[in-house]
Amino acid sequence: MxxxxxxxxxxxxxxxxxxxxxxxxxxxxxxxxxxxxxxxxxxxxxxxxxxxxxxxxxxxxxxxxxxxxxxxxxxxxxxxxxxxxxxxxxxxxxxxxxxxxxxxxxxxxxxxxxxxxxxxxxxxxxxxxxxxxxxxxxxxxxxxxxxxxxxxxxxxxxxxxxxxxxxxxxxxxxxxxxxxxxxxxxxxxxxxxxxxxxxxxxxxxxxxxxxxxxxxxxxxxxxxxxxxxxxxxxxxxxxxxxxxxxxxxxxxxxxxxQGGITAIEDHNESKAKIIYDAIDNSNGFYMGHAVPEFRSTMNVTFTLQNSDLDKQFIAEASEKGIIGIKGHRSVGGMRASIYNAMTQEGCQALVDFMLSFQKNNK
Structure with missing residues (x-):
């Protein structure tokens, strides 16, 4: 592989x-x-x-x-x-x-x-x-x-x-x-x-x-x-x-x-920010579930403005090598789990896909 x-x-x-x-x-x-x-x-x-x-x-x-x-x-x-x-x-x-x-x-x-x-x-x-x-x-x-x-x-x-x-x-x-x-x-x-x-x-x-x-x-x-x-x-x-x-x-x-817990925190805050920024700057195409001041740096949950696009989003993401993002039924939509080992590269790949998907499905 x-x-x-x-x-x-x-x-x-x-x-x-x-x-x-x-x-x-x-x-x-x-x-x-x-x-x-x-x-x-x-x-x-x-x-x-x-x-x-x-x-x-x-x-x-x-x-x-x-x-x-x-x-x-x-x-x-x-x-x-x-x-x-x-x-x-x-x-x-x-x-x-x-x-x-x-x-x-x-x-x-x-x-x-x-x-x-x-x-x-x-x-x-x-x-x-x-x-x-x-x-x-x-x-x-x-x-x-x-x-x-x-x-x-x-x-x-x-x-x-x-x-x-x-x-x-x-x-x-x-x-x-x-x-x-x-x-x-x-x-x-x-x-x-x-x-x-x-x-x-x-x-x-x-x-x-x-x-x-x-x-x-x-x-x-x-x-x-x-x-x-x-x-x-x-x-x-x-x-x-x-x-x-x-x-x-x-x-x-x-x-x-990696430099201990302080370095890990910086890494996690940076990863989460680029995904939350993509949600917040999407003009409502993506909507976060959590109230901003309580947002997790580990599990980013969001829904699409048009839930009919959910299956398409998941399928196209998979084609890009992005898996495991289907949200739980309690919330619906998507969930990106970005634990310590998830790389900045992975989060950026998800954001790039989100932006592309939004552009193609307005």
Whole structure:
């Protein structure tokens, strides 16, 4: 294959080419073991070095200290919808949720199976085209935690500031924008994310958890659901998704080599701007879904003025090597997922196509 396409899928998504090339070069013989990284034991020193390096890198990139642990689990971010309340929702307390999209709603519904939930804020009234500000939050009387979804893949909205309330643990699903910009991870008691958007391939889910939550977590639930057991065993209680963790570690190294999170943020802001400018300057031919001040730098959602052109837009884009841009049915239109690994070249190719398509279909 002489030319890679531009993959705007929301996940699994594009991975840095240099990471894929390194994985390819090491596939048959990892670190002179005579085995593929897929074959080496998760109990071996070689793999322990991978998983410990990944934890260290992730904590450094999130500005975290030794008060946090990183876990590498399976089941996707959706598994955390139930694992969080099982571990942390205690009797007499309420799990508070900000409903800013489909996945936040699913997380709340799942928590309701294990205890009392409370909707602290919602953007449902405007089809989730904005993020409620902190002064619009109304917490329950005795919150166990507050859960937010920092970026909404389907609707293209993103928190620009995170709400915090005294000592109430803040939990965040960061599946679609983790490591897209600098943050102080110490704002959060727990962060979780599926890897398949910004961190690597599908198959591994990262959980960043403050140690005091490990201490108070429920000890009467099944072993595989317990955060403390997973932490005590360094995510090696059972066989983890070794190849996914290996690739995730390579992606973290790639972020470091790009200049770190600040450089990644500049890259992401620049990419998003050229697409949003094309939307805003189209005289209504393209219309963004998200309110401008809450626009995501990861998922650009927009509709065409004439929805009859949707199928034609997608088909012609595909011919240009641009795939994965069909929007979710909740919004319609298009969605360009431009995670960290998406190149400036790819975003410019999309914009060039948008301009050409508009000119030919006025």
């Amino acid at each position: 002489t030319k890679r396409i531009f993959n705007f899928n929301p996940g699994p998504s594009t991975i840095p080419l240099s990471v894929l090339e390194q994985a390819q070069s090491e596939l048959l013989n990892y670190n002179n073991t005579g085995m593929s990284v897929i074959e080496i034991s998760h109990r071996s020193k070689d793999f322990e070095n991978i998983i410990f390096q990944a934890e260290t890198r992730l904590k450094n990139l999130l500005n975290l200290d030794d008060n946090y642990r990183v876990l590498f689990l399976q089941g996707g971010a959706s598994s955390q919808f139930s694992m969080i309340p099982q571990n942390l929702l205690t009797e007499g307390k309420q799990a508070n949720y900000a409903i800013t999209g489909s996945f936040a709603k699913k997380a709340c519904e799942e928590a309701n199976l294990f205890g009392t939930t409370h909707i602290a804020a919602s953007s449902k009234d405007q089809n989730h085209n904005y993020i409620p500000l902190k002064d619009k939050f109304s917490l329950s009387e005795n919150p166990a935690y507050l859960h937010i979804t920092t970026n909404n893949t389907i609707y293209g909205t993103q928190y620009k500031e995170y709400p915090s309330f005294d000592n109430i643990p803040l939990i965040a699903d960061m599946s679609s924008d983790i490591l897209c910009k600098p943050i102080d991870g110490k704002q959060f008691a727990l962060i979780y994310a599926g890897a398949q958007k910004n961190l690597g391939p599908s198959g591994v889910t990262i959980i960043v958890i403050r140690k005091d939550l490990l201490e108070i977590s429920n000890k009467t639930i099944p072993t595989m659901q317990r955060y403390d057991i997973m932490a005590d065993n360094n995510s090696l209680y059972n066989t983890p998704p070794t190849f996914s963790i290996y690739l995730l570690n390579l992606v973290l190294g790639w972020i470091e080599n």
